[in-house]
Amino acid sequence: MRRFDGKTILVAGGGSIGPGMGNGKAAALLYAREGGRVLVVDRALEAAEETVALITAEGGQAMACAGDMTDPAAIGRATGILRDWGGIDVMHFNIGTSLPGGVTETTPEDWTRVFDINLGAAFHLSRAVLPMMEEAGRGALVFISSVASIRSGLYSYASYEVSKAALDRMARSIAAQYAPKGIRANVVLPGPIDTPHVTAVVAPDADPKELAAKRAAMTPMGRQGTPWDVAQAAAFLASDEAGFITGVCLPVDGGLTL
Ligand SMILES: NC(=O)c1ccc[n+]([C@@H]2O[C@H](COP(=O)([O-])OP(=O)(O)OC[C@H]3O[C@@H](n4cnc5c(N)ncnc54)[C@H](O)[C@@H]3O)[C@@H](O)[C@H]2O)c1
Numbered sequence: 001m002r003r004f005d006g007k008t009i010l011v012a013g014g015g016s017i018g019p020g021m022g023n024g025k026a027a028a029l030l031y032a033r034e035g036g037r038v039l040v041v042d043r044a045l046e047a048a049e050e051t052v053a054l055i056t057a058e059g060g061q062a063m064a065c066a067g068d069m070t071d072p073a074a075i076g077r078a079t080g081i082l083r084d085w086g087g088i089d090v091m092h093f094n095i096g097t098s099l100p101g102g103v104t105e106t107t108p109e110d111w112t113r114v115f116d117i118n119l120g121a122a123f124h125l126s127r128a129v130l131p132m133m134e135e136a137g138r139g140a141l142v143f144i145s146s147v148a149s150i151r152s153g154l155y156s157y158a159s160y161e162v163s164k165a166a167l168d169r170m171a172r173s174i175a176a177q178y179a180p181k182g183i184r185a186n187v188v189l190p191g192p193i194d195t196p197h198v199t200a201v202v203a204p205d206a207d208p209k210e211l212a213a214k215r216a217a218m219t220p221m222g223r224q225g226t227p228w229d230v231a232q233a234a235a236f237l238a239s240d241e242a243g244f245i246t247g248v249c250l251p252v253d254g255g256l257t258l
Contacts, residue, residue, distance in 0.1 A: 003239040004036030008085050010078065012069050012125055013095035014040035015047020018196030023144060024094030025051045026227035030235050031092070032060030037085065041078050043068040069095055069121035072128075079128045087136050090238045091129045093122050093143045098160040098202055111159045118163035119170065126174060133183045140238045141185040143171045144230065147253050149189060154218065155203070168249050175247030184246040186237040191253025192216070194224040219254030 009031045016022030024042075032038050032055040040055075040062055042048035048064035055062040065081060067074030082088045097117045099110055122143060133139025148157070149164035168187050175185040192198075192215035199208050216223050233252045236242055251257045 002033075002035035003235065003241065004031050004034040004090070007031075007036045007089035008039070008082060008087060009036040009090040009092060009238075010039045010041060010082060010088055010125075010129065011051075011092045011094060012041050012078075012121070013093070014038070014051050015042035015044050016050070016196055017044075017047070018200045020196045021227045022094075022195045022197060023190065023193060023227045023230045024092075025054070026231040027092055027094060027234050028062065029055055029058075029060075030228070030231040031090070031238075032062055033058065034235065034239075036061075036090070038062040039065055039078065039081055039085075041065045041067055041069065069125055070116045072124050075124050075128045079132065082129075082132065088129050088132050089136075089139060091125060091139070091141045092234060092238065093125060093141070095121050096144065096146070096160075096164070098148075098157050100155055100157050100202075101159070102156040103158045105156075106159050114159035115163045115166075118160070119166050122167055122170065126170070130174070130178065130183065134178075134181055137182050139183045140242075141171065141174065141183070142234045142238050143167055143185070143187045144234065145171075145187045145189050145249065147189045147191045147251055147257050150249075150251075151257060154214065171249075172247045179246055184237075184242070186242070186246060187249040188230055188233050188237065189249055189251045189253065189257075190225060190230045191251065191256040192218055192224045193227060193230055193252075195227055219256045220258060221254035223254060225252060225254060
């Protein structure tokens with residue numbers, strides 16, 4: 001028996017922003033390898049389709065769905081598919097964006113945009129899936145946040161840090177409210193992870209080799225994490241093995257936050 005046999009899983013942001021393995025893509029693949037039926041939702045249809053192609057090539061079950069998860073109408077389309085599938089067991093929220101700059105360097109428009117993506121999408125999705133989970137009397141939510149929600153790092157990016165801190169708090173608020181209903185909510189706080197997102201969004205102007213060495217040197221373990229490190233932690237928190245764990249913010253950071 002595999003950990004997600006017979007389970008239905010929504011991975012929000014299950015594509016990858018560039019070629020190679022991202023956190024959402026790895027999570028979707030892992031859930032499927034462990035028997036889950038995965039709805040891969042992404043605002044970029046091709047990115048979702050690429051993840052689904054990898055899953056189906058391995059004999060797993062998955063479907064791609066295009067949709068911007070800041071838009072409640074698109075969320076309605078995704079949850080409609082889940083209803084047709086008979087409900088949802090796990091909601092894995094991987095969506096996130098970052099923008100360099102402290103408070104004074106961030107425009108109000110950019111601040112709102114980052115919050116809409118990092119927090120607003122998680123809020124709208126949670127509002128949509130929690131009633132379905134409540135009906136079933138079970139469910140697990142896993143939110144991918146960041147160690148930036150609890151500490152300052154190499155760069156100053158206030159909108160990212162603050163929206164991720166709010167995401168942690170929202171997960172704990174959900175965990176407290178829904179614990180008596182058999183629904184758990186947990187958070188993964190990745191440290192520096194080697195994904196295409198870093199060179200595409202976090203530091204597009206940096207020399208990739210230098211950047212990778214700098215990020216590796218940040219952790220006591222002397223390396224960046226892989227998307228699989230994040231996916232394994234998330235899959236554990238989403239699984240029945242973590243049945244008595246809720247409201248946890250788990251760093252996956254090679255000891256960075258020690
Ligand atoms: N790589 C790191 O070092 C690191 C560190 C800490 C946290 N994280 C977190 O990991 C997550 C990103 O991981 P990744 O490598 O998979 O990144 P990614 O950017 O490759 O993947 C995110 C996916 O989400 C999609 N997406 C973005 N906004 C969306 C929206 N509004 N609606 C639907 N889809 C949307 C993108 O198209 C993309 O395919 C983020 O939450 C990020 O904050 C990453």
